[in-house]
Amino acid sequence: MTTELLIWLIPLPPVLAFFLIVLFTNRNKALSHTIGVGAAGLSWLGSMVVFARALGAERLAEHPFHSAIPWLPTGDTWFNIGVLIDPFGAAVLFFVAWTIFMIFLYSVGYHNFGQPKGDHDRAGLPPHGATVADEKTGHKHMVPSVEPMYSRFFAFLGLFAFGMYVLVVSDNLLTMFVGWEIMGLCSYLLIGFWYGKESARNAAVKAFMTTRVGDVFMLLGIAFLYSATGTLSFREIFTEEVLHVLATTATPVLGLSAAGLIGLLLFIGTVGKSAQWPLHVWLPDAMEGPTPVSAMIHAATMVSAGVYAVIRMFPLLSLDASTMTVVAFIGTFTAIFAASIAVAQNDIKRVLAYSTISQLGFMIAALGIGAYVAAAFHLITHAFFKALLFLGSGSVIHGMEHGVLHTGDHHVDPQDMFNMGGLRKKMPITFWTFLIGGFALSGFPLVTAGFWSKDEILADAFGHGHMAVFITLAIAAFMTAFYTMRQITLTFLGEPRTKEAEHAQETPWTMTVPLMVLAFFAVTYGWVGIPEHFPGLGGLVPNWFHDFVGHTLEHVPEAPEFSWVPLLTSLGVALGGLFFGWLYYRNVKSAKEDVFQIGVLKNKWYFDEAYNFLFIKPVYWISETLVYKWMDQTVIDGILHTFGKVTDWLGNKIRNWIDLPVINGFGDFVGFRTADLGGAMRPIQTGRVQQYMLLAMFLLLIVGGLLFYFLVMA
């Protein structure tokens, strides 16, 4: 099979699984998950083959795997769509395939496959547990129950995977956007998976609408780019001539060049999708979805898609310095802003959610300062360790839920870290893998992947003289290490703080195996990108990542000169943050003792409230009152009704003033007067011949007399 054909086929298995499950197998849980996981496996296999061939290909950047077919007729020409795998695409395909496959596998365990049906479970709500009787003793106890919409979950997950694969293999912006939006739909469906919960329903709508704000700008950007260049194919846009034209065309907006404005519009799409400030509000609420979904959205696919898109469009974005400044600012600000919120969160998943926003900010900032390779590197390492952390947190929650079912006290929130503690003994695999993930996130030196990618971003910022970015990111990195260690300490270290934590249990192999696989990459993937001039380690292994991915661009970006300042900073913030996090939180027993529970951080800088006041409420008012009630029903219909009334009045008046008195009156007058006259004459008509004769003679006398007078006398 040719590589191109294989690439075309990669996205298909998950979408076929979606249709198969939805249409045919949704009643059979085992068959559905077999189809779902099998499809993810097939796509994974295809991706690995393509990745291997991409590694072996000579000069892949100049001769990428590419094939296209005509899709939309436009006048005399056709708009083509196709698949493209270049070095960057191949690198992304690699992590996407691994994380998606692991998430599919993990979902089997997470949704309690093999467990009995719940006592009161209902579609649309999380399973509440089932009562089983022990065979020997007859003792009844609660066990986790299987998810009632188990099959549906795999169907949605399949569609989600399809969207991501479409995005990655697309050779043009339009089909990339198709994949992008399909993921938007799936995130909506999956965040709202337990739609019976009011909070989940609202979170789903919030996620869809917030990202859609970005999407409509992106659509404009695509339309603009298409109008300006006549193509949306990456390979045709990223040529010297086209880019030159875009860079030199002026637009009336803010003095930006066409390239700058298109870049900005596309970037706003990323701001929505990758939850950057000020469109970050949807992501923390998205934690309402089941945990595999959180991993899928926040690590493997959707938010990465936003960063993927801007990295893809880097040759265009980098043409306009103003746009790059905006990108760098948004990224840097988001990195520190989200990190500050993460410090004050108590929900284990919410910490990770804000951490994701913050880390995406790192990538965006890196791109904004032109550190293309560093951004791509961090995108991939982050995907591995953040997927690991999310799945790990899911495993923790699962373990805690076990404890909750054991004690039967459903008021204990299994996601609140202050209810945990000491889980390292109960859940050793989860603990060790979570530790690896957490250290990678913090940038624990040398062994973790996160260190190498984050260090590269800092080195780039420092090396290229972006000191504001460098300092802000360094502080954000310190906070990252701090809240990560806070999380690890509160969750796993010390002694259990609740009975539920004491009875937590390690999760089944379907959940722990993905953790171990991802932990492997969270460590080793950093080693493929060790800078050549790194003291001691540099040059031992080639800096494969920089060579391979860097060649995607026509001009391979220069790695910054080695400097001790960023390296020491990087070491300092990571180790310092971890140390202080441990030092402080090992003694904190409850949320009340935590000095970082500051109102403004806990309430996320009041962005939800502000948006509610500034946008949501006015929109309700505009829709219901202004547009519908006032404009349509009062003004427009008012005019119509007035028109109707005036016509009615006019008709009335014509009848009462003209028709009735004048026209009818005249007719009536003639008729009635004639009748009157006739009536007056009636007495003459007696019917007696004698009277007629008498009258006739009388008349004859008069007429005769008159005749005589006029004719004879005159």
Added chain:
Amino acid sequence: MDFINSHLLSLILFLPTVAALVIFFLPKDEVKLIRWMALTASLIPFALSVVVWVNFKSDASGFQFEENYPWYEAIHSSLHLGVDGLSLTMVVLTTLLTPLAILASFSITDRVKPYMMLFLMLETGMLGVFMALDLLIFFVFWEIGLVPMYFLINQWGSVNRNYASLKFMIYTMGGSLGLLLGIQLLGVLFKTFDLQTIVEGWTSLSSSDTFGQTFFTVGQVKAVAFWAFVVAFAIKVPVWPFHTWLPDAHTEAPTAGSMILAGVLLKLGAYGFLRLVLPLYPEQAQFYAGALAFLAVAAIVFGAFASYGQTDFKRLVAYSSVNHMGFVLLGIAAAAKASGTLDATIALNGAVLQMFNHGLSAAGMFFLVGVIYERTHTRNLNDFGGLFPLVPIYGGILIFTSMASLGLPGLNGFISEFLVVRGSWPILTVYTAIAMLGLLFTGAYILKGIKSVLHGPLNEHWAHGEHELTEINTREILVMAPLMALILVIGIWPAWILDVINKAMVMLF
């Protein structure tokens, strides 16, 4: 066979009326027979229009399958029928939606005979407009379509049907007065009502000349006639601010009536723009393109807002039509402004495809609203809530169709909206940018609908006892299946239909 082949269009056009006459002679208590008769009768025009589609040569310019019969020779009007890529698309849409609407009407039990007869006559009325190549015939069919629809709303509608049907009738007729005058003017001027002759003659008149023996210039007369045409079609589309008849008519009409109203009748207006306004008044259309674009964007934005402000499910869907049809007019305005350019062609492709797509998704949405209304007897969104576990299949179908209406990539609506946006961006940049606000709120109202009906805590009222909500039945799924299949197919592989539209647009403009 020869007869059928040479009379395809008139067969498609008049078979429904013939069937209506046959039904007239059936006993009124044979409800089943009448229903199946009507369905079968409406399937034949569909089959024939598929034959036309297959044999249609999209590369050839001009009209195909032409038929010409003398009709009113004294005033030189003839029954001249023909189709090109534009009208054929609409004919197929009509013949496809009518059987589905009739199938959807199987739940009607009140006076089935007149109902089915009216429906079939309605089909003839609509098809006539799309096929007519003679202005007088165009107008005759334009008006004929109103009558059955009036009675369908007035007799089988819900509570406020008298007000709604009257508003619909008066408004549309009022609008077509100017159209009739305009057509008369052209007819008198050229001593024929033949569309192609008139287009050639009318456009070749120089705008600065004096018009006949009057004080006006040709340009002034054309401008007045242009607006007379525009208002008639704008009311039908409907374009803001002529749209307020639509939510009332849709809300009160029986389910199948709303399907046809949204699916086909609105397209008559947009078709009028493409068939008559743009060819007859290229200069005026170009001159007033900004005004048209303004109205289009107002429809898109205000339609979306008004839809979001609804608590009545059916009214929400009704306003969504205003929003979606706004994109059709935006594409038309862009094409009017920059006629003949590639951007214009793309915008027109989008507009025509949007007409077809909206026909599919709006008909589907109205049907789905009808399905739940029939069971619950309420359309108030606040009365539902959390129904998904009770009706999972219905829920899935509703989400799918809603997403098509929302313009989700991968489904049909996206392709057409993208083409319109792409085409109008370079021509009407600011308007296109403002239209995005409408696109954003399309999402808001669609999600509001799903959120209120399917998601959230279950409203126990519908879960048990006499009010227990029943799942969508096989007949109803059969109504939706063809619509959903087409929605998906066009979303993934639009070339088969877009190619026909594209070629027609290139040759027309």
